[in-house]
Amino acid sequence: MELSPLGWSDHFQRQLTPEHDTLTPGRVAFRHGHQATVLGEPGELAALVPARLAGGDASAVAVGDWVLLDPGQDPPFVRHLLDRRSALQRKAAGRSSDAQVLAANVDLVLIVTGLDGDFSPRRIERLATLAWDGGATPVVVLNKADLCPDLPGCVREATAAAPGAEVLVATALDGQGVDLVRGLLPAGRTGVLVGSSGVGKSTLINHLLGYERQRTGAVRADDGRGKHVTTARQLLPLPGAGVLIDVPGLREVGVWGGDEGLQHAFSDIAELAAGCRFADCGHAGEPGCAVQAAIAAGTVTAARLASFHSLRKELLWAQTRHDAAARAEYERFWKQIHRAQRQHKKLRAREGR
Ligand SMILES: Nc1nc2c(ncn2[C@@H]2O[C@H](COP(=O)(O)OP(=O)(O)O)[C@@H](O)[C@H]2O)c(=O)[nH]1
Ligand SMILES: [Mg+2]
Ligand SMILES: [Zn+2]
CATH class of the missing domain: 3.40.50.300 (P-loop containing nucleotide triphosphate hydrolases)
Known part of the structure; x- marks a missing residue:
């Protein structure tokens, strides 16, 4: 089996050093606990995954990973997990x-x-x-x-x-x-x-x-x-x-990671936000909000903005669990929302609504 049609590229080639000479690269097609099916030049191999790579977190071998196998062992043993590109x-x-x-x-x-x-x-x-x-x-x-x-x-x-x-x-x-x-x-x-x-x-x-x-x-x-x-x-x-x-049956899926994914997935809102009067606009009713204006004009739905807010909240919450800086950002986010709500109320009171 050739490796490049399977996705092998420079990104992985570059990670090989002379000490890896006796090892064989392969791509993980399936893993169940310590057992994995790996596709490589020899074809499909049943391999063993050591405990340090067989957990449930991001450091464990996952489907789609490139690994280096020790073919001298029977069954072949997964020695290295190569850095992912995505x-x-x-x-x-x-x-x-x-x-x-x-x-x-x-x-x-x-x-x-x-x-x-x-x-x-x-x-x-x-x-x-x-x-x-x-x-x-x-x-x-x-x-x-x-x-x-x-x-x-x-x-x-x-x-x-x-x-x-x-x-x-x-x-x-x-x-x-x-x-x-x-x-x-x-x-x-x-x-x-x-x-x-x-x-x-x-x-x-x-x-x-x-x-x-x-x-x-x-x-x-x-x-x-x-x-x-x-x-x-x-x-x-x-x-x-x-x-x-x-990936069968993915119903519940919690967002995880940084803010970039969200900014990309909601690029329309991110672009509109540049036109809001306040640089830190929470799009929650502040005056001069370009996002609210787009909703009023019908170019963005209120449901989409609500979805943006709730995913952002979920993401920040997930980050707070292991990151003090993110916790501060989470608190800032809520302060901003509350300030916006207060401003909105004041404005409405002033306008006699
Ligand atoms: N009407 C219709 N039924 C489909 C279509 N594609 C799949 N199905 C049916 O939907 C059901 C679930 O399909 P399946 O491929 O098992 O879904 P999976 O759970 O996502 O893998 C099966 O009965 C399929 O025949 C489609 O384009 N139109
Ligand atoms: Mg299916
Ligand atoms: Zn705004």
Whole structure:
């Protein structure tokens, strides 16, 4: 198996030193605890992951990682985890402030939504924030177009929810739109599929692979969701194209990371904010707010601004757990909101409203 179609690049080559001469690079296609499936020049290998790389946090081996294997051992042993060039990460479950890597070294995050009731611009915003934050580019895939009564309306909403992202329309059931997805993933590129269960990810994957690799779930008539068909996170090389990482059933996903992802995912609001009268405008009712003006003019929805505020709050909160500077920023954020609310009230009182 050649490495470059799998995503091997200078970024990884540069990390090799002479002491690594006896080791073999490979890409992690699957991991369960200490066991991993690694794709490399010899083909597909079952490898062992040592305890220090087998935890649940960002320092552990994740699907999509490049590792160096010791082929002298049986089974081959993972010796090194090479530095990632990007990663789709979410906040780890529970009270922990750690990140969990869903997919490593990804170019594109394909946000798949079904147009049969699953469609939610708010979820698209959340996933786009994670994508930008991880150094990847989001792409929105609107699937089940056959079931959508207002396709142009949904495309418009999705486009507004993810500025800078391509929006594709597909009916994976009969293969429509599959070529558009394949076109985004030439050899060497990596895409990760995310979305709720039942939106058609496995159907799309089967088309891209050209055979029925994955079971697909029938939709329950009562709630429009797919039956629970559990599969694990895994990396799949596409014939004649790049690789795809499947992250099944991602319903709850906590944002994690810095502010850049959010600024990118809400670039329209960030740009408008430059025109607000106050440099630290919280867009919460201050006078001369360009964002509120855009809402009044109908170019930005109030729901989108609310989503921006709540993701920002969530992000800052996650950061406060391990970072005093972020805690100060969090407090500043709330002070600003409260000040804006007070100003707003005063203004209204003065205007006799
Ligand atoms: N009507 C319609 N159904 C689809 C489409 N794509 C997938 N489905 C169906 O939706 C259900 C869930 O699909 P599946 O690929 O298992 O979703 P996953 O959970 O995201 O992997 C299956 O019954 C599919 O046949 C589509 O474009 N249109
Ligand atoms: Mg599936
Ligand atoms: Zn403002």
